[in-house]
Amino acid sequence: MWPMLAVVGPILGDGDVGAFVDAAGKKTGWSVEQGSPRVDGAPMGWGASSPIGKGSAPVAVLTGASTGSSGEAVTVAFRGRPDTRSFGAATSGVPTGNAPHHLSDGALLNLTEFEDADRTGRAYDGPIPPDQVVVHHLGRARKSDPVLDAATEWLSGQPACAEPNPDVTEP
Numbered sequence: 001m002w003p004m005l006a007v008v009g010p011i012l013g014d015g016d017v018g019a020f021v022d023a024a025g026k027k028t029g030w031s032v033e034q035g036s037p038r039v040d041g042a043p044m045g046w047g048a049s050s051p052i053g054k055g056s057a058p059v060a061v062l063t064g065a066s067t068g069s070s071g072e073a074v075t076v077a078f079r080g081r082p083d084t085r086s087f088g089a090a091t092s093g094v095p096t097g098n099a100p101h102h103l104s105d106g107a108l109l110n111l112t113e114f115e116d117a118d119r120t121g122r123a124y125d126g127p128i129p130p131d132q133v134v135v136h137h138l139g140r141a142r143k144s145d146p147v148l149d150a151a152t153e154w155l156s157g158q159p160a161c162a163e164p165n166p167d168v169t170e171p
Helices: 002-012 070-078 146-156
Strands: 015-021 027-033 036-039 059-063 084-088 096-102 108-118
Touching (some): 002 027, 002 036, 015 070, 070 108
Antiparallel strands (some): 015 027, 015 108, 096 108
16 A cells, blocks of 8 residues: 555555554554555655645545555555545455464464544545545446546636636735
8 A cells, every 4th residue: 555655645645544443443654645545654665755735635536346465555544634535435354464373384374453434533444435426337338437527627616726827826
């Protein structure tokens, strides 16, 4: 999930974006600093980058049954972010984190030990529903994608996404 969070870090903006929650309820936070992901404040080895839109630009998140694992972590990272809305269908249902365990024979066993939690503290243990369900019939030939169309329509209505007026001079 870290490479994916590194890519969207400049869009997410700096601050807490999520956490792993273990069976005892202990949280290990994820954050973004200068566009780069961190876990419990420690850098994950990705370089800094400038926020896009000052980290507060409206964002439409598209999800579906193929959105799983690290894709769900990114979906969770956007949950609770201002000016953000998700569209499509519920995710695959594995918003979890794994922990590596080294075995005596040198093998490595990764076990799923954590649920993903969003910035508000809500943990997810199954499919994540979108804010706006949009049915997309993959088997039918269409001229457009209804999920993308719904997201585009919502974004078009956001003041920060309005086309600049060439007749208005910025101070």
